[in-house]
Amino acid sequence: MMKNFKITKYTFLLIVALIATIGCERDLTDEVVPATFPNTPDIFTDAPVGLTDEFFDSFDPALGANTQGFGTDENEAFEGNVSIRIDVPGPNDPDGTFIGGIFKDRGEGRNLTQYDALTFYAKGSITAAIGTVGFGVDFEDGNFPASRNNIQLTTGWKKYIIPIPNASKLVQEKGMFLFSAGSYDVLQDDNPFDGDSFSDNIGFTFWLDEIRFETLGTNLTTGAQILGAQDQTVEAFTGSEIEIPNCTQSFSLGSGENITLDVAPAYFDYNVNPSVAQVVDGVVIVGQEGATTITATIDNVLAQGSLEVISNGAFPVPDDPTQPQNEVISIFSDFYTNAVNPNFTPGFGGSTTIATIQQISGNNVAEYANNNFTGINFDNSPVDASAMDFMNVDILVPNDVTSIEFQIRDIGANQMLETNQFTGFPEGDDADYRFTPTNLTPGQWNRVPIPLAGSLATQRDNIGAIILVGGPNFILDNIYFYID
């Protein structure tokens, strides 16, 4: 079965860069001494060790992170005199309803290749759980996050172990520690869709001490997954970059406890036909036309799950439109002079869409990922399409199940987009025509004429938006109105 594809970056350049890198490696001589970074194991003993002056770098308060509850405590320590104290906020705390962030190396990063675990001691004021603890996040471009979820606290000090998935990759790591914790769900009834379900939750306190990297020698990899253990297929074009989500690694710890970490795809080693795809820092970069099935190993364990990549070769450029400029009102096309400056990210509430304009061989296209609904807003400059008969759109879809509804909207004399928030239909003086193209051929451009029919047959002098529903992944180009 085919799945989504996503072009995040279009680049021949990247592949060239890759080849150049490989060339460099081949050129290494004995005289070249690779840079090495300190291997300091300690993160917090009685004080932070080698961390940034901020010490605690919070998640974004705009997303609800509470920056008030972090500090140190001179009255509690597993060893020495001082521990880290974290006051987890309750569900109604105006300063934020969860607490979390990272500790970051103050230098250029540490060489952790000799270690196999992050360890720490923790105790709770109650037997709550810390949502997530891990490392490898530096709020920059770190490729190696790894985290363990639901760390069950006891009211006495206890040692916790987070194995390093594949330490050979961590030659320069800045992300020393990460935690995130929310309130304790007394009734164990939290439901994200029911705000009342959080009313029984309470804040709590936990302490952390003796945080460091260690070489335990007692972690055994017992399993791993990529893509949530699914076998998936994607079709894409040369230069596309494809993420590998839902990677986990399971361990038997020396205590006999079995745990599973969420790990970054960059920790894995990949088996792949390099002419069709390469995996760089855990991201698949699609190569020449062909097919290859990517599998992954970590610590000599073959991960469950695979990704079949079908490369359709170079990204196609749509054929040039044929209408003369004077019979066209263009919205988005490199071939015509556009009449408006459309807004591709109108920010509709509830939209999950990621829309980006990509330039490929000098031609701009609009790429949509994960679309539920969004719009191309003419930014309060409606066009008078009274003389026009059709709207053209060129569409590229990844598979034959992609289905997109176009709602061409006339926003009326008041020139305001007015939509019934319950039904999605036009309100006030708005009118629209809805059309879902069928029989689109995947992997190539489909030129689709949409008649300005329905309500637009009599009202199309203030066309102000094109609403896009469904997909969820597709690419558009050459959107223009024209005279038949």
Place this chain on the structure above:
Amino acid sequence: MNKKYKSIKLNKACIALSLIIIIGINTSCDLDETQEVATLTNIVMQDEFNVDGAPNPSMWTYDIGDGSDQGIPGWGNEELQYYTDRPENVVVENGMLVITAREESFENSSYTSARITTQNLFEQQYGRFEARIRLPLGKGLWPAFWLLGNDCDQNPWPNCGEIDIMEYLGDEPTVVFGSVHGPGYNGGDSVSKDYELENNRFDTEFHIFGIEWSPNRINYYVDDVLYQSLTPESIADEAEESIADSDLDNAGEWVFNRPFYIIMNIAVGGNLPGPPNAETVFPQRMFVDYVRVYN
């Protein structure tokens, strides 16, 4: 008191001090590694498991079944496995004896495994008994390398004595234990000691498990570490309470003065490890590189 951390200073003196401590520990480790754990070197029995197929019948025999035929269903411990002599459960291959515990319906049991012994084939009083073994992993697995007195039919257990050179629970992959069972000190009251491996596990590598047994002493070792030395006095001492509570006339007697034979097995479930759980992966194997006996 919860307060913000203000300044960060690297304490160089502290680092230097901890370095010295680390060196100190290393030095003492070196001393341990040179300790003499065994003195007997004259080999009197050995199986290097170099011939593929069933274990050498001149050295090994089998305990078959679930213990019912022996009058001890569940082998006296409510164990869950049915022992067979099938190659699926016991075979020599690639230079190893492989005992495999499987989850399968067989003769009214849910698991199969194997238990091989040298009963009536090789029995010896005193000496050094040693095997190199890699152990399985998972809750409910209970492998062992052990000795039983050869007169248990006349002198019922625990009077005939049991020397457990190595026992291990699959959900504690860094710990083995060595024990003796005798009158007044057996079952949950046996005299026993754990040995925990530092920076390694018993299920990922081979380790050597042995005892050196002389008239009034049994020394237990793992690799090059002697971790337990038992004598009649230490048994009287360590099992003082259970010996005092025992109805037996000979409670506390040192019964390790008769020939014993060797047993190797993987039990599944039972009173000590508890049953396997959802995380236990089957099949599980115990690999034995060699068994050697010296006097």
